Amino acid sequence: MLMKYHEQIYENLNRLRTQAPLIHNITNYVVMNTTANCLLAAGASPVMAHAIEEVEEMTSISGALVINIGTLDASWVKSMEKAMKTAKEQQIPIVLDPVGAGATSYRTQVVHKLLDEFPPDILRGNASEISALYSEHVQTKGVDSIRESSSAVKAARYLSDRYECVTVISGATDYVIGGQSQGRVFNGCALMGKITGMGCMATALAAGFTAVCELPFDAALSAMAVMGIAGEMAEQKSAGPGTFHPHFLDALYHMEQNEIEKRLKLDTGNAS
């Protein structure tokens, strides 16, 4: 089984590099540069555009749409809705990142509204965010998780069922949950928690993979595996979070099949 998956992930990565799909990002100010560079390094072609006058047209020519609420405000939410409406109508995949859900009621409400109106193909958050979308009694500490990813599995399963989407919980172990399927990715390193936008990059990369994969589950699993493996490759060359970041992009750019084969730690059984 591992054999099968590392080959599949590499094939997906190769498709990303060969097809270079346009990925439309309506995302937060903090990570715009970072996620654009992440998508470029992985082979995709990113565009950031939020004007209400153009999001419909931009989404229409894109292979996938990223919606990330990290620095949301009312006017951006309107553009997000318009872009998501376009994507649903044209069957363009949507990946939603509920950054900081649970930290303020405004964020939680906006995410619930977007989920209800335009259920995404993939929903990716950390354990705090995913939990906060399941139970309103969960408090998030800003945008960082204060929970183990395993604690949010029940929430993720509920959200996947309700919105018929794949839900990803990022953390030391990444959970990818959708329908009857569940995957766990054990790759990655602790330094990844010390660089802003790592979660947002995973979201953007998942969108990249949805543009070249048939199944959102496959796209999400590939994204989390590639993120984790690039993290491990970068850690070996880094002296801290500052030098980690450039080496991470280099790793995305250069990742070959043997690195995936050697490093992939994946479980697709249903034990949680």
Added chain:
Amino acid sequence: MLMKYHEQIYENLNRLRTQAPLIHNITNYVVMNTTANCLLAAGASPVMAHAIEEVEEMTSISGALVINIGTLDASWVKSMEKAMKTAKEQQIPIVLDPVGAGATSYRTQVVHKLLDEFPPDILRGNASEISALYSEHVQTKGVDSIRESSSAVKAARYLSDRYECVTVISGATDYVIGGQSQGRVFNGCALMGKITGMGCMATALAAGFTAVCELPFDAALSAMAVMGIAGEMAEQKSAGPGTFHPHFLDALYHMEQNEIEKRLKLDTGNAS
């Protein structure tokens, strides 16, 4: 006395790493990523949020508030005021960065309004900015200082007295001025002037320290010392401003007591 201070600064840094306080930043677009990474490397947990609908709630759960006017506009100023009001009511420390005060009358006016309405715990700027808040005849060249930090000491003392805050003048020598106290930090390197957002990082770091220190003076002094020492550590590994930046974050992340002890150049006497 030096002995005492290097131990105090390291203890403050340790508290930052252990307590990992949430720092709410309403800051400029240019440095959002940079300051988030700076706070993470130093041990804090940054969040950027500017929507009028959520700033009250976000500030309420934070250990400190950063207000940075680097790319201000009218709608952001409203959010800044609402967040500052919340912080004052709940005794959450505020650090204000008057980026580009003196470059346009709009910036200068906004800063005066914020200072009058919600005096911060710490005000940090370069010599041009601090001088421009004291005398309207001072012209700033964009966001870069065209003065020696010593030239702004009188202005800083006036502002500290008037707003009962600690005022920091960044430069080759950093001045930390509040009440009867004055500290000068001589650490740092020339390359720090060639990377955008170094001042904004100092502001964010000062906010981090206010969340774990009792006295704003102590927080400001620790921030400027840690910035300067990290700059010196990074300079040794850098070939220019591009490679300096990642090494600077690594230095923040790894800084140990012996580095502070070895490098700290601090004067807390009252001679200016």
Added chain:
Amino acid sequence: MLMKYHEQIYENLNRLRTQAPLIHNITNYVVMNTTANCLLAAGASPVMAHAIEEVEEMTSISGALVINIGTLDASWVKSMEKAMKTAKEQQIPIVLDPVGAGATSYRTQVVHKLLDEFPPDILRGNASEISALYSEHVQTKGVDSIRESSSAVKAARYLSDRYECVTVISGATDYVIGGQSQGRVFNGCALMGKITGMGCMATALAAGFTAVCELPFDAALSAMAVMGIAGEMAEQKSAGPGTFHPHFLDALYHMEQNEIEKRLKLDTGNAS
């Protein structure tokens, strides 16, 4: 002739370093940090400011104005117009970057409006963008070019004639076209297409050079040559797009006459 040009380019770079002109940028969120650092590394003093209340004043004290529509919306376009009006009145050079023109009709329309109202001194885009401004039948893939730069020469010549500006087409070969003059710069490397904002940096750098050069053609040619040479210097030290970026800034910062003399590949004949 080559002799003459490498000396001229180095003299222009030296002027940039010595005069450190203030460059006012109304630019996109993705590259604000990147272009600020690029301008600082090359010796200029960048400021980003978009508030309608202050753009007039900020442009007035600047040596050049950058208008970059990468993440435009209606309110930013108003500020761009006000700043450009000020620049025209005060004969401050303008460099316009039509990011993503052709990707959406909104972008194309905004650029046409800005060109008609306030013709810039330099217009810089990739082949897709420049072509889209010439023929409305050209479709751009987001912000990345899908054409060879040579395919846009006719479009560039038309735009240069119509708006009496210098038009730059960036690509593997950069074309600088204005009046009866044409220059081609063959410097650069493939990795430059894998980092977001490289085109935007070229635009910002061109603005830096307009502030210290008499002729926009000379400024544009210097910017493209310095970009390409810095790219080649950085490529030698890089393992991928992540490590390329810091080395690129270092190269800008350290570039000396012998590097320009050794590497410059320039043709100023009229063969296209």
